[in-house]
Amino acid sequence: MSSIIFRTSAHIVTVLMLVFSVYLLLRGHNNPGGGFIAGLIAVIAFALLMLAETTDYVRQRLVYSPAAFAGSGILIALLAGLLPLFFGQPFLSGLWWGKIGSPLLFDIGIYLAVIGSVLMVLLNVEEELS
Amino acid sequence: MMQWLLVMPIFIPLLTATACAFSFRKQSLSSVISWTGAIANLLVAILLIQTVISNGLQVTAFGDWKAPFGIVFVADLLSSSMVLITAIIGIAIVLYSTADLRSKPFYAIYHSLIHALLAGVMGSFLTGDIFNLYVFFEVMLITSFGLMVLGANKAQIDAAVKYVVLNLISTMVFLLAIGLLYGATGTLNMADLHAKVAELPDTTMMLISGLFLFGFAIKASAFPVFSWLPASYHHLPSAIVALYAALLTKVGVYALIRVFTIVFDLVDSGYQPLLIVIAGLTMLTGVLGAASQFNIKRILSFHIISQIGYMLMGLAIYTPLAITGAIFYIIHHIIVKANLFLIGGFLKRKQGSDNLRELGGAYSAMPWLALLFLIPAFSLAGFPPLSGFWGKFLVIKASLQTEEYLLAATALFVGLMTIYSMTKIWAEAFWKPLPENAPAPVTLSWKENCLYITPIAALAVITILIGFMVEPIYQLAETSAMNLLNPQPYINAVLGGDSISHTAPLSANGIAGGSH
Numbered sequence: 001m002s003s004i005i006f007r008t009s010a011h012i013v014t015v016l017m018l019v020f021s022v023y024l025l026l027r028g029h030n031n032p033g034g035g036f037i038a039g040l041i042a043v044i045a046f047a048l049l050m051l052a053e054t055t056d057y058v059r060q061r062l063v064y065s066p067a068a069f070a071g072s073g074i075l076i077a078l079l080a081g082l083l084p085l086f087f088g089q090p091f092l093s094g095l096w097w098g099k100i101g102s103p104l105l106f107d108i109g110i111y112l113a114v115i116g117s118v119l120m121v122l123l124n125v126e127e128e129l130s
Numbered sequence: 131m132m133q134w135l136l137v138m139p140i141f142i143p144l145l146t147a148t149a150c151a152f153s154f155r156k157q158s159l160s161s162v163i164s165w166t167g168a169i170a171n172l173l174v175a176i177l178l179i180q181t182v183i184s185n186g187l188q189v190t191a192f193g194d195w196k197a198p199f200g201i202v203f204v205a206d207l208l209s210s211s212m213v214l215i216t217a218i219i220g221i222a223i224v225l226y227s228t229a230d231l232r233s234k235p236f237y238a239i240y241h242s243l244i245h246a247l248l249a250g251v252m253g254s255f256l257t258g259d260i261f262n263l264y265v266f267f268e269v270m271l272i273t274s275f276g277l278m279v280l281g282a283n284k285a286q287i288d289a290a291v292k293y294v295v296l297n298l299i300s301t302m303v304f305l306l307a308i309g310l311l312y313g314a315t316g317t318l319n320m321a322d323l324h325a326k327v328a329e330l331p332d333t334t335m336m337l338i339s340g341l342f343l344f345g346f347a348i349k350a351s352a353f354p355v356f357s358w359l360p361a362s363y364h365h366l367p368s369a370i371v372a373l374y375a376a377l378l379t380k381v382g383v384y385a386l387i388r389v390f391t392i393v394f395d396l397v398d399s400g401y402q403p404l405l406i407v408i409a410g411l412t413m414l415t416g417v418l419g420a421a422s423q424f425n426i427k428r429i430l431s432f433h434i435i436s437q438i439g440y441m442l443m444g445l446a447i448y449t450p451l452a453i454t455g456a457i458f459y460i461i462h463h464i465i466v467k468a469n470l471f472l473i474g475g476f477l478k479r480k481q482g483s484d485n486l487r488e489l490g491g492a493y494s495a496m497p498w499l500a501l502l503f504l505i506p507a508f509s510l511a512g513f514p515p516l517s518g519f520w521g522k523f524l525v526i527k528a529s530l531q532t533e534e535y536l537l538a539a540t541a542l543f544v545g546l547m548t549i550y551s552m553t554k555i556w557a558e559a560f561w562k563p564l565p566e567n568a569p570a571p572v573t574l575s576w577k578e579n580c581l582y583i584t585p586i587a588a589l590a591v592i593t594i595l596i597g598f599m600v601e602p603i604y605q606l607a608e609t610s611a612m613n614l615l616n617p618q619p620y621i622n623a624v625l626g627g628d629s630i631s632h633t634a635p636l637s638a639n640g641i642a643g644g645s646h
Binding site for chain 1: 133134136137141144145148151152154190191192193194
């Protein structure tokens with residue numbers, strides 16, 4: 001991937017896709033979207049960056065390891081499920097404060113879990129191959 | 131309270147699994163987390179079964195979406211006793227793997243995956259929704275695949291591929307059956323399905339129930355489709371193979387029992403004669419396969435198959451006594467089978483091999499281990515008064531009552547052959563002197579010995595306890611069987627509406643009367 005056009009535009013497209021993935025994440029609880037596909041779009045953004053630059057570049061930009069993303073995502077999603085139990089409602093019930101509620105927290109957990117686990121696979125495969 | 135208790139058996143293992151994965155670099159920290167999780171799970175399981183015994187069936191609907199639209203978790207006697215047994219096995223395996231997997235590079239990940247697998251097993255036992263059952267089957271499959279390939283060599287990858295391909299076929303067929311069932315009835319809730327399946331045309335019902343039978347038969351490693359089990363189990367580390375042997379196939383049997391009592395009626399579905407033949411052949415092929423093996427793990431793997439035959443036999447006969455026997459057999463078998471694999475693993479650790487030709491002298495070196503081996507081995511073979519005797523007694527008595535004499539004769543013959551295999555292990559590994567070219571046994575530290583022996587001894591004690599205190603466990607199994615064959619209280623409790631608590635009387639009379 002030595003094309004200078006691709007390498008330059010990849011950075012811009014990555015940012016745009018990451019913004020779009022956050023948009024999808026936030027509207028997910030009552031519109032098409034949600035943590036899972038938002039996470040996949042974020043992964044595509046990082047994959048683009050990985051092709052334009054190197055895997056190390058992406059790992060540096062992520063700051064934390066993909067495994068940490070996946071683990072904390074699962075923890076957040078579990079917590080979002082647990083939260084309504086403290087208010088006497090069944091597991092995974094939605095708690096709402098205005099437009100923000102525990103389903104959003106759950107979606108964020110899924111978002112992080114998807115990013116972490118898929119990137120873990122992608123980066124490892126890319127490093128094995130090259 | 132109930133909303134907490136029903137979710138915790140899945141929540142705690144998942145939380146423990148993530149915590150173990152985070153403590154990846156610190157072995158001792160991840161051991162402590164893993165132990166804490168396993169112990170917490172046992173406490174929750176005890177609390178759950180106590181609640182179910184005193185207050186009857188418990189239901190919770192996720193997200194407060196009422197059945198039949200939402201996903202429900204249902205704890206009846208059968209589910210909660212299975213959860214308890216799983217939690218006991220969980221503790222035993224976690225303790226044992228602290229010693230057994232200590233030298234592996236992925237120590238913390240092993241613990242993480244063990245707990246995730248336990249979450250899948252617990253979820254399969256507790257769920258009241260057939261699609262959710264599929265999801266938990268997938269959780270089990272993915273985590274068990276992960277455990278198989280962690281730090282694997284070539285032979286292990288080969289075994290894992292066989293395991294995964296056949297199990298994927300099983301879950302695919304299972305998914306196909308769920309899709310057809312949903313198309314035909316419009317619901318996935320097991321309690322709701324009970325009434326709706328009865329209205330289906332016979333051909334539709336036969337097709338769908340046949341697909342379920344096929345899918346679960348692979349999971350349970352029944353007669354023509356068991357080949358994945360002996361092909362893959364003996365390559366695994368000892369702690370992991372004990373976990374698989376205890377739980378994975380039994381989840382398949384549990385699903386068969388659940389689906390062919392509450393959703394389909396086995397007699398109406400028309401598969402009863404087929405299942406009787408399958409049960410007999412499963413017993414026979416398993417035990418004959420074991421007789422030809424000379425490796426402890428391989429012998430025991432084949433014995434899983436033959437023992438599955440007894441459980442299927444209980445389901446196939448389909449009288450209250452037979453299903454009681456099948457449930458009793460599952461409870462007994464999970465404990466005993468895990469224990470035998472743990473002992474085999476300990477021998478392998480000491481002598482560096484589990485090939486019977488290279489073993490020997492264990493009796494003179496460790497007489498107490500020989501005693502601990504005899505308990506589960508005789509129980510597996512069915513010596514009174516150990517637990518296996520009662521399980522065999524119940525299913526064989528049921529087969530005689532329904533005049534299935536050939537099946538009864540097969541079961542007795544298989545029991546005899548089981549003794550042959552067990553005495554083979556006894557004679558070769560324990561009794562005969564250590565072969566001259568064999569390496570000297572490894573001496574383990576006091577702490578390691580403790581970690582190995584505690585779970586083995588505890589499971590042996592439980593085997594003896596089941597044998598001597600048959601009455602309460604028999605009653606538990608009998609009430610579970612009654613609940614399965616007469617599921618009206620279950621259905622009322624699930625579809626009844628509010629998600630707090632429902633009481634179904636525990637005595638068999640009350641259930642037969644349908645007084646809910």
